[in-house]
Amino acid sequence: MITQRVYIRRAVSAIIALLLIVLLPLPAAKAEGEVLLHCFSLGKADSFAIVTGEGTVLIDCGESGQGDIILEWLKQQGIDRIDTLIITHFDKDHVGGAAKVLKKIPVSRVLQSNSPKDSKEYRKYLSALALAGLEAETVREELSFTLGDAAFTVYPPERESYAKDPSNNSSLVTAMRHGECSFLFTGDAESARLQELVEEKLGQFDFLQVPHHGVWQTQLISLLNMVQPEAAVITSSEKEPEDQATVSLLEKVAGQILLTREGEVDILSDGSSLSVCQEIFAAAA
Numbered sequence: 607m608i609t610q611r612v613y614i615r616r617a618v619s620a621i622i623a624l625l626l627i628v629l630l631p632l633p634a635a636k637a638e639g640e641v642l643l644h645c646f647s648l649g650k651a652d653s654f655a656i657v658t659g660e661g662t663v664l665i666d667c668g669e670s671g672q673g674d675i676i677l678e679w680l681k682q683q684g685i686d687r688i689d690t691l692i693i694t695h696f697d698k699d700h701v702g703g704a705a706k707v708l709k710k711i712p713v714s715r716v717l718q719s720n721s722p723k724d725s726k727e728y729r730k731y732l733s734a735l736a737l738a739g740l741e742a743e744t745v746r747e748e749l750s751f752t753l754g755d756a757a758f759t760v761y762p763p764e765r766e767s768y769a770k771d772p773s774n775n776s777s778l779v780t781a782m783r784h785g786e787c788s789f790l791f792t793g794d795a796e797s798a799r800l801q802e803l804v805e806e807k808l809g810q811f812d813f814l815q816v817p818h819h820g821v822w823q824t825q826l827i828s829l830l831n832m833v834q835p836e837a838a839v840i841t842s843s844e845k846e847p848e849d850q851a852t853v854s855l856l857e858k859v860a861g862q863i864l865l866t867r868e869g870e871v872d873i874l875s876d877g878s879s880l881s882v883c884q885e886i887f888a889a890a891a
């Protein structure tokens with residue numbers, strides 16, 4: 607199944623890129639002082655684990671039934687607790703696996719968006735929270751915290767509700783900075799929310815989780831002009847791929863485009879540069 611690994615080490619200044627292809631398993635752990643971002647390969651669904659020297663932040667949990675994939679990876683890494691779980695919004699491809707995760711691993715803090723949604727997945731999430739004795743914090747004001755050397759800021763939606771695409775537009779957006787390296791996670795933000803991000807002038811980021819699985823929206827032009835990412839990750843599936851217009855735009859402004867449907871993506875930050883590693887699935891013969 608695994609055919610190759612591609613390492614691309616790219617200075618933040620984007621001067622040097624070194625490409626190596628080897629046939630080895632993924633690294634078991636990051637080195638001291640590094641921050642590891644793991645982008646799960648879950649089809650058109652999101653989950654991102656950020657592992658610092660002090661603990662772990664998990665952003666979203668994929669679909670119902672995908673919690674086990676997340677738990678298995680955490681176990682392989684020797685991670686036995688989650689410090690902060692961020693649920694960007696309550697669509698099933700983001701909150702679906704949360705119930706399983708909450709039931710199987712201790713979680714210290716849960717941050718969630720302000721737009722609840724009556725669904726089977728949401729109800730299971732609420733039950734699992736109650737079972738774990740946790741009360742999720744609904745983020746309504748910009749919230750910052752640190753975990754080891756990594757500094758996080760969570761940006762809430764500016765409106766209590768949106769006329770168009772209310773759930774996606776209520777996505778929490780998370781920025782993470784580790785030394786000179788910066789990461790931006792945008793959930794499923796659509797037009798109105800992307801407009802807010804541009805108006806907030808969040809600035810440039812080395813890593814971008816492309817909003818809403820790479821679905822095209824005009825506001826991506828302003829967002830990408832602002833972010834100018836070195837590495838852009840899209841969480842889409844073969845069945846529901848990203849829009850070509852999004853890829854064409856990224857080809858103009860992003861250093862590299864990584865599709866989790868081609869394999870999970872690991873990004874290591876040493877505080878001054880990023881190392882990107884993707885284990886690419888073999889194409890069907």
Ligand SMILES: [Zn+2]
Pocket residue numbers: 650651652697699700794818819
């Ligand atoms: Zn989604």
